[in-house]
Amino acid sequence: MLMTEARTHRAEALGTVEATPLPVLLQVKGVTLQYKTPQHLVTATYRVDFDVHEADRFVILGPSGCGKSTLLKAVGGFMNPVEGSIRIRGREISAPGPNRMMVFQEFEQLMPWKTVLQNVLFPMKVSGRFKGADARERALSALAKVNLSKFADVYPHMLSGGMKMRVAIARAMAMEPDILLMDEPFAALDALTRRKMQEELLGLWDQLHFTVMFVTHSIEEAILVGSRILVLSPHPGRVRAELNSTGFGHGSVDHPDFGRLSKRIHDFLFEDELAVEARS
Amino acid sequence: MATHAVSGLRPEYERQLTDASDVGEVQRPLSMSERLWGSTPFRRFVMLIVLAVVWECYARFLSNPLLFPTFSETLATFWRDLVDGPLISRTFTSLQVLVLGYGAGLALAAVFTTLAVSSRIGTDLLSTLTAMFNPLPAIALLPLALIWFGLGIPSLVFVIIHSVLWAVSLNTHSGFRSVPETLRMSGRNYGLSGVRYVVLILIPAAFPAILAGLKIGWAFAWRTLIAAELVFGVSSRSGGLGWYIFEARAELLTAQVFAGLLTVILIGLFVESVIFRAIEARTVQRWGMQR
Numbered sequence A: 001m002l003m004t005e006a007r008t009h010r011a012e013a014l015g016t017v018e019a020t021p022l023p024v025l026l027q028v029k030g031v032t033l034q035y036k037t038p039q040h041l042v043t044a045t046y047r048v049d050f051d052v053h054e055a056d057r058f059v060i061l062g063p064s065g066c067g068k069s070t071l072l073k074a075v076g077g078f079m080n081p082v083e084g085s086i087r088i089r090g091r092e093i094s095a096p097g098p099n100r101m102m103v104f105q106e107f108e109q110l111m112p113w114k115t116v117l118q119n120v121l122f123p124m125k126v127s128g129r130f131k132g133a134d135a136r137e138r139a140l141s142a143l144a145k146v147n148l149s150k151f152a153d154v155y156p157h158m159l160s161g162g163m164k165m166r167v168a169i170a171r172a173m174a175m176e177p178d179i180l181l182m183d184e185p186f187a188a189l190d191a192l193t194r195r196k197m198q199e200e201l202l203g204l205w206d207q208l209h210f211t212v213m214f215v216t217h218s219i220e221e222a223i224l225v226g227s228r229i230l231v232l233s234p235h236p237g238r239v240r241a242e243l244n245s246t247g248f249g250h251g252s253v254d255h256p257d258f259g260r261l262s263k264r265i266h267d268f269l270f271e272d273e274l275a276v277e278a279r280s
Numbered sequence B: 001m002a003t004h005a006v007s008g009l010r011p012e013y014e015r016q017l018t019d020a021s022d023v024g025e026v027q028r029p030l031s032m033s034e035r036l037w038g039s040t041p042f043r044r045f046v047m048l049i050v051l052a053v054v055w056e057c058y059a060r061f062l063s064n065p066l067l068f069p070t071f072s073e074t075l076a077t078f079w080r081d082l083v084d085g086p087l088i089s090r091t092f093t094s095l096q097v098l099v100l101g102y103g104a105g106l107a108l109a110a111v112f113t114t115l116a117v118s119s120r121i122g123t124d125l126l127s128t129l130t131a132m133f134n135p136l137p138a139i140a141l142l143p144l145a146l147i148w149f150g151l152g153i154p155s156l157v158f159v160i161i162h163s164v165l166w167a168v169s170l171n172t173h174s175g176f177r178s179v180p181e182t183l184r185m186s187g188r189n190y191g192l193s194g195v196r197y198v199v200l201i202l203i204p205a206a207f208p209a210i211l212a213g214l215k216i217g218w219a220f221a222w223r224t225l226i227a228a229e230l231v232f233g234v235s236s237r238s239g240g241l242g243w244y245i246f247e248a249r250a251e252l253l254t255a256q257v258f259a260g261l262l263t264v265i266l267i268g269l270f271v272e273s274v275i276f277r278a279i280e281a282r283t284v285q286r287w288g289m290q291r
């Protein structure tokens, strides 16, 4: 029911551009990120700029190895840029912190020695953000939102892949972070589960309007999930374009606008190959 | 498309699902005997009884109690020495030394692994030392221990530490290193660092490896202790189990030698299959981190 409501909501937004954007939450300016390995210095992204506004579903899209994960890690505070700056609410990011909750692709991100409920409670307790009965209530309500109330006392190894991912999402959302950072969260799931999870994520967003940065290498997923898409070039990742994609849901996959946007992004991503083909 | 077709199309069809309510039994509880035979402890118990019967028969056939006492005689001696003989106090002495050495070994292992995870020099130190000392049987250090510490408990503790330390540090360290990157990052994401990070994330995540290390360390320590007591039990005043066996051999009380060996086995089995099994069942197995 919520889902259909949400879809019509988005369908209304289709075509209408939001008049006044919400304030900027995250500012990335001229960020270059590098890895030092014993043999090489790898530049993952080069002078990347973008702004994430509040309540954005900001998608980072690019070919494999272009530095999407690296960019997300830098926003998470796990890597410092060699050049440029990353600010959240005007403050420079220098270390990981619970105001930016990460959700990874791997199922290992759940702690196998804790039950589902304990997994959700853990970050709240160790970060001191929520305590005691309040934390418990929030954890239970987060689990209810992802339809896992029945599994609160189960250990993660007894859950399916999709359920594990829902726990990870519930755990991150329960912290009410400034921004949710998701690194290809649905890439390891089968196609049907992935579709269901995408719908659920959109459903949650319709309820809560959180800010999320979502990394993917799938054009379709980017258009479905995102409200704004940052297209990165192949390695080293540079900004190629930033596009709007509000108003698309699973219902509008056949819509000509969807196809047009998809084609546009496709051309951005594969323009090198197209050029090579044209020359030969 | 047409270009992908090899031959003519076959007709399509759709079906109504048939009623599956009368497929018969889909699930039934196992019978008592099936369940008993499925239980590992029960099968092992049966195995033990068979072995005891074989032993008894062979010893009776041999009928030379000086070489090979019967199972029943061994049990009787074991019981006699347990109830009002030296067996309890001997065992107690051994266990005391063992706990002392095992504890000290674990403490040192904790220090070494902390050094190893916190700096590269520490890692190199641990790898070099383990590579050097791991292949060295603890008993081989006994002569050196005797020179340094003389006869007595300190020498025993020294060799036990040597037998525990390397196995446990090696396992713990490799356990820490194999903690998945995403789990580490989640931990740091919540703002954990330093001791809290190690205690709340690394140790539980590496627990299967740590537990394996503890088990190996225990087995090494127990063997080393009994062997060491056999070597210089001769001159120690309040000897342990090794000394009990040694004494019995000197007086050609073969049944007592067997009773001593039986005690060594029983304690080993108890620690492995009761204590460590219980820890495993409550931790790594419940968490699905093993099997």
Ligand SMILES: Nc1ncnc2c1ncn2[C@@H]1O[C@H](COP(=O)(O)OP(=O)(O)O)[C@@H](O)[C@H]1O
Binding pocket: A035, A036, A037, A042, A043, A044, A062, A063, A064, A065, A066, A067, A068, A069, A070, A071, A235
């Ligand atoms: N830990 C690392 N050490 C060295 N190089 C790395 C490391 N992680 C990623 N890279 C390199 O950085 C580039 C970007 O990687 P990544 O951000 O994981 O790409 P994406 O997530 O877009 O697939 C790649 O060329 C990759 O080889």
Ligand SMILES: [Mg+2]
Binding pocket: A068, A069, A070, A183, A184
């Ligand atoms: Mg990646």
